[in-house]
Amino acid sequence: MDKNALRAWLRLSMTEGVGNDAARKLLACFGSPQAVFEQTEAALQQVVTPAQVQALRNVPNELAVQCVRTEQWLMHQPDTHSHALWTLGDPHYPQALLQLADPPLMIYVAGQTRRTLGNAVAVVGSRNPTPQGEQTAEQFGEALCASGLCVVSGLALGVDGGAHKGALRGGTTKAHWHTVAVVGTGLDRVYPRQHQTLAAQIALNGLLISEYHLGAAPLAHHFPKRNRIIAALGLGTLVVEAALKSGSLITAQMALELNREVLAIPGSIHATQSHGCHALIRQGAKLVQNAQDVLEELQLAPQQQVSLFAEAMKVGEEAGSSNNLHPLLTHMGFDPVSLDALQARCGLDTAGLQAQLLTLELDGAVGRLPGGLFQRLIRA
Structure with missing residues (x-):
């Protein structure tokens, strides 16, 4: 151009x-x-x-000013990836976006611009997930990418970040993007700042996309709008954790309007982060327990038979039958639990129980949730 x-x-x-x-x-x-x-x-x-x-x-x-800024950005081509601007009608412009009522006039992209999308699934969820929720997002991201799917998300904290990280671990193909991050700022900045390293890693084996001009700040109204791009790029949208009023449910609704599949992972009835998923399931979303459920719902032939939760349960059963499993983890189960409830189950005094919980937390076996709750973590 x-x-x-x-x-x-x-x-x-x-x-x-x-x-x-x-x-x-x-x-x-x-x-x-x-x-x-x-x-x-x-x-x-x-x-x-x-x-x-x-x-x-x-x-x-x-x-x-914008012309100069964009020209300089396009001229600066890093050694590890590329910068590009794709407009309507450009052969590289993702065809899936043309199904939107208002496809972006132009999109800025950074990453492996010579690769393609392939089959993709959007993975979205809470910015403040439970420890288990973020771990679940990583596990699903890894399994889905290992099965040949590109994982599309929004680079936000929490579930989005976990899904991207998992996909980067699970990806092997050089023909398609391992993961795509659709952001709500200009591509000359990274938001949130905590994901500077993650954004750089995505550029190495995936793609960063924005419809916003360079220099655009992370304004609140940008993020609901960019969700339509996330929904459009995926054959379906998987919601890992979401409250009843959240951007993830907006993305799910947009997916439905585009005739895409909506899938949701159930969680604890005590975790507000799961209430949105439960509402989606009641309304007909596919209940998902493992990556194979996603592949079957999208009617894709998997390259690998992947069942993260089945494997996790197998590991849990093996650990439970050995002497290596801490007794307190057996009392906890996998749902969030309060200190008082856990104390009633195990019979330990308060000081002893807190000491053991701290040890398990430092070991990565237990996560601490808001409201004084604790949750056992499945090790990846």
Whole structure:
């Protein structure tokens, strides 16, 4: 793309009051952004409203700055991955996004741009999951990617991050992306900052995508909007943990509107992070216990027969039959439990129980939840 074409695409996308839908109509009628800006007002009024015509006649204030910023970003090609800008009609533009009512006019991408999406599944969930929930996201991400699926998520803390990390461990193919992170900021920044390293790792074997211009801040309204891209890229959306009012349920609803499958992992009735999943299951979402359930629901022939939870239960049974399992873990079960309830089960005094819980927590066998609850963790 030459500078004039880039400037025209940026100008069209930055023009206030002209959204993706109106921009698509203009492109369908006139062929290119440059051609749009060469039209008379009368010609433009045949396609869009008078207010939008007037907006198109004005040059956005930040256009010059954005042009320079984007040109520099595209010129800077790291040794490990690539930067690119894909517009509607570009052969690299993901076809799945065209099923959206308002596909992005252009998307910024960073990563392995020569690879493709392949079959993909979106994995979403709470930013504040239980310790077991985050671990579950990692396990499913690894198993699904090992089975040949690309894992799509949003780079957020919690379930998103866990799913990306697991996928990076499980991926082996060099033809498709192991994981795709759809972000709510410009690609010249990483949000949240804690995921700087993770974002760099994703670029090595996957792709980072944003419809927001370089320099865009993590504004609250960006994230619900970007969820439609997550939903569109996946053949289905798997919800690991989600409260009743959460962005993950918005993504699930968007998946339904796109005729995608919705799947959910059940959890403890005592964990608010599971209530959204339970609501989805009551409404007809597929109840998922292992990665094989996902593959079957998506009607994909797995490259490997993977059942994380079956393996985890097998490990748990083996550990329970040996002398290596701490007795307190048997009393805990796998649901969140309070100190008082656990004390009633095991009969230890408070000081002794707290000491043992601390030891198990430091060993990674127990997680501490808000509200004074504890939960046994399944080791990966």
